[in-house]
Amino acid sequence: xxxxxxxxxxxxxxxxxxxxxxxxxxxxxxxxxxxxxxxxxxxxxxxxxxxxxxxxxxxxxxxxxxxxxxxxxxxxxxxxxxxxxxxxxxxxxxxxxxxxxxxxxxxxxxxxxxxxxxxxxxxxxxxxxxxxxxxxxxxxxxxxxxxxxxxxxxxxxxxxxxxxxxxxxx
Numbered sequence: 001x002x003x004x005x006x007x008x009x010x011x012x013x014x015x016x017x018x019x020x021x022x023x024x025x026x027x028x029x030x031x032x033x034x035x036x037x038x039x040x041x042x043x044x045x046x047x048x049x050x051x052x053x054x055x056x057x058x059x060x061x062x063x064x065x066x067x068x069x070x071x072x073x074x075x076x077x078x079x080x081x082x083x084x085x086x087x088x089x090x091x092x093x094x095x096x097x098x099x100x101x102x103x104x105x106x107x108x109x110x111x112x113x114x115x116x117x118x119x120x121x122x123x124x125x126x127x128x129x130x131x132x133x134x135x136x137x138x139x140x141x142x143x144x145x146x147x148x149x150x151x152x153x154x155x156x157x158x159x160x161x162x163x164x165x166x167x168x169x170x
Contacts, residue, residue: 020170022083032083038091038128038144040170041151045114046163047138054110054135061108071104095128095144102131110136114161118143121157126150 020032061068078097085093102119105111115132122130122143129144145151148167155165 020086022079024079032086034087035089036086036091036094036170037089038094038146038170039148039151040168041122041127041143041145041154042133042166042168043118043141043143043155043158043162044164045112045118045138045141046161047112047114049135049137049139051135054108054137057110058108068108071107075101075104091128091144091146098129098131098142098144099123102129105132105136108136112136112138114138115141117161118158122154125154125157127154 020034021029022032023029058068058072062072078101082094082097085097102111106116111132115136115138118141119130122141127143127145127150131142133140133142143151143154145154148169151167155162155167158165
């Protein structure tokens with residue numbers, strides 16, 4: 001509650017699950033037991049994110065800009081599309097979705113220079129997709145990779161600008 005101001009319950013559901021958690025505001029968190037057949041590299045930027053500040057910032061943009069409203073709608077569409085292509089084990093499309101979502105999140109000014117730097121390194125070294133995770137303004141990033149070797153290589157190239165990384169088969 002301190003970080004979020006108002007928690008959705010997604011963090012608690014995710015931490016307590018061995019499966020992907022798909023979150024929809026209407027339905028709440030739902031487990032998705034299907035595997036994608038790819039590897040996820042999770043990197044901690046070492047910057048403490050501030051969800052409450054990020055949400056306030058995005059809310060202000062939404063109040064001022066029709067483009068921001070359309071981008072927010074697109075994020076919802078991308079979330080639904082991710083679930084659809086995930087079930088088809090289409091990691092290439094999931095990667096493209098990550099990249100498009102990151103472009104939108106960047107347009108909301110919740111990315112940071114460090115996140116942008118990690119994105120460039122990841123994509124230049126074989127990542128299928130990259131995006132910040134959580135509220136933004138720091139925190140963690142998720143990088144979709146074809147396999148563990150690519151994820152390990154990217155983590156190694158980023159080791160001097162992150163505070164930690166984890167690799168998960170998904």
